[in-house]
Amino acid sequence: MFYYLHWLSDWWGPLNLFRYITFRAVMAAVTAMLVSLLLGPRVIRWLTSLKYGQPVRGADDLRELAAKHGEKRGTPTMGGLLIILALEIACLLWADVVNPLIIVTLTCVVILGAIGFLDDYEKVSKRNPRGLSARTKLLAEAILAIVLGTFLIQDAVYRQFFVPFLKTPLIADMGLFAILFMIFVIAGSSNAVNLTDGLDGLAIGCTISAALALAVMAYAAGNVKIAGYLQIPYIPGVGEVTVFCAALVGAGLGFLWYNAPPADVFMGDTGSLALGGAIGIVAILVRQELALIIIGGVFVMEAASVILQVGSFKLRGKRIFLMSPIHHHFELKGWSETKVVVRFWILSIIFALIGLSTLKVR
DSSP states (O other): OGGGGGGGTTTSGGGGGGGOHHHHHHHHHHHHHHHHHHHHHHHHHHHHHTTOBOOOOOHHHHGGGHHHHHTTTTOBOOTHHHHHHHHHHHHHHHSOTTSHHHHHHHHHHHHHHHHHHHHHHHHHHHTOTTOSOHHHHHHHHHHHHHHHHHHHTTSGGGGSBOOTTOSSOSBSOOTTHHHHHHHHHHHHHHHHHHHHTTSTTHHHHHHHHHHHHHHHHHHHHTOHHHHHHHTOOOOTTGGGHHHHHHHHHHHHHHHHHHHSSSOSOOOHHHHHHHHHHHHHHHHHHTTOHHHHHHHTHHHHHHHHHHHHHHHHHHHHSOOSSSSSSHHHHHHHTTOOHHHHHHHHHHHHHHHHHHHHHTTTOO
């Protein structure tokens, strides 16, 4: 909305400021954070009044951690609604909302948030920690990715396959396989963040680091001079996604205020699926899908630990970790919840910086 004020700059020069992505990105971050901070108490009271408390897995799943995590039973969930609301408001105010790439990102967040909401509702209404079946969620995520991918591949750049450290695309035209790749990225990132969301503040803190790195990448890819200097693909219009990433950072910071240990509210699948989808779709839009493996290193660790644990147990009858996802392994090793969260935040910052360094190494 405010973006269009620059059209009046001939009447009053300072309005030209609203044309600049950097200014609007900062304001979007501040706006999203303030919205999240101001609405947080009301959303938490509302969720509490509805008795949408987080179901907690029992001793069969959590074993020695059951008593500790059982203390969190009743903490309101679905707090991801607060993140999505703050993100959408900030983007509607500060982004160019007719930019098709902004429409794609906002659509992805809303749809995945709705899938997560249904999953959370299934949990709280039936007191079932499992929620929707994995097959149902994956099918919904795949359908969303197919719709968005079908739109995106109309632009040839989204049919190309880029690899970090290479100046030119490894595959010039993937055809319809580009859509299959997008399904993998969106479903993989959304579920990886979902698996990470097991300790207070863990998932949102790591998301903030990833979103900051992706904001830099979006700005670089959308600036013809910077993209040319770094020898990365220049994508007209993708610079506007910087505003989206900044709003995601602000919304995340505001939510972290209430989600920091001990949490007053949990994001639930409403938030984790939406956040994972957000960083996944942004990585696709800036053509940095493989770099996301580095940037989201903590998410990759969490997902990989589950895959390895399940695979090892089925094939060998033995577990690799004391418990998966891996954050529970370290809890069983004697680390406090806060120590696990802060150390994983540190790792996420390191991964984000390493991921950014791939822009220069070509």
